[in-house]
Amino acid sequence: MLSVAPALDVPRPDYAHDWALVDVETSGLVPRRDRILSVAVLTFGPDGTQTGEFSTLVNPGCDPGPVHVHGLTPERLAGAPAFDQVAERVGALLRDRVLVAHNAQFDYDFLAHEFARARLHLPVTQRLCTLALNRRVEPPTDDLSLASLAAHYGVPQTRAHDALDDTRVLAGIFRASLTEAARLDLPLPLVPCPPRQDPQFAPNPPKPPCAFRNPGRLEPGGPLVQGMKIAITGETTTARAELVGRSVGAGLNMMASVSRHTSVLVTNEAASASAKARRAAAEGVPVLDEDTFLRLLEDVRPGTPHVKQSPAPPAAAPAELPAPEPLPVPATAAVTTPPSAPATAAVAAPRRRRVLVLGGTHEAASAARVRIVERGWAAALNLSASVTDVVLLSGGETDRRMARITALELPVHAPDWLGAPP
Structure with missing residues (x-):
């Protein structure tokens, strides 16, 4: 049984x-x-x-x-x-x-x-x-x-x-x-x-504001980026409210109509004659089916917040993050340093790094995730089976997930690990 x-x-x-x-x-x-x-x-x-x-x-x-x-x-x-x-x-x-x-x-x-x-x-x-x-x-x-x-x-x-x-x-x-x-x-x-x-009597929920700037249209074969303006037309297998809720939770900007600023239109009907589909065709807006959109929704890249950004570092040292104060690290979590040579080459099937950032201000965490993506890795938003590394920013040692990270023996790194050569 x-x-x-x-x-x-x-x-x-x-x-x-x-x-x-x-x-x-x-x-x-x-x-x-x-x-x-x-x-x-x-x-x-x-x-x-x-x-x-x-x-x-x-x-x-x-x-x-x-x-x-x-x-x-x-x-x-x-x-x-x-x-x-x-x-x-x-x-x-x-x-x-x-x-x-x-x-x-x-x-x-x-x-x-x-x-x-x-x-x-x-x-x-x-x-x-x-x-x-x-x-x-x-x-x-x-x-x-x-x-x-x-x-x-x-x-x-x-x-x-x-x-x-x-x-x-x-x-x-x-x-x-x-x-x-x-x-x-x-x-x-x-x-x-x-x-x-009956859905015709269901109230329309208020549209939540998006915290990120619109990065433009989806590039062919490229990832979704926080702040992208997304419109949906036609029937979907996933309930529309659930699809919108998950998209908003990932940092996307859900729109009720299509314009020249729309990043992508999601539809399961390639030949749809809806007003949104006609406008998307007229404006050259990219179109995705629901399954492809859901797959891309699993790895939405960090966007640019609608906040005043700190001045960029001098051109002479573009690869360095601002040096943080020394961080307290729990005794149960060993902070590792990157090897000088690619010692992981002996692994039979190398996995792409998926790095979880804990702690720090919103700006510091966003900057760390950008650096992760620049190195060709993936930035994780939750602790899951695919997470390979953890970066600990200020205050991250008090995160409730640290106990589970320690039990799973995941490598925990200081912020300067992101500045080392890949």
């Missing part, structure tokens, strides 16, 4: 839940219009013991959509029950449990609409997305698709786009992700699920 509970000496209280792992196959990507074709639910207790399993095909009463993707033909679905015939059984498995899915917003939205069509309430008050969980863990994979994570965590996948098999694969990924999150002492990305409302 597959366990989803991480092996913890002292389990975190927020890890102890009853879980309902879910996967749905659908006739399309729009919950208001498209229908569920199959659904699978596996339930687990807080100790990782499987407590239930249910899966069924569903007759949607409409065209099943991309058969080449899910393999569910009208003939296969003809004798299946309608969703309202299985809704109560599905609801019983979801009730009083945390819904878990890969891209959980998608599965949650489709279930909510199907329950509404059946004149029932979806009994889910919290959900957890394994995609969001692995964005915190940051495993060294090319992407965070179900197939890539299954390969990374050693979970066998036999029938992709089969709801029951995908749910069993999800269980293995969830268990491994929880174990890694516990090792890093990460809180779980639990999302509350209030009763659904």
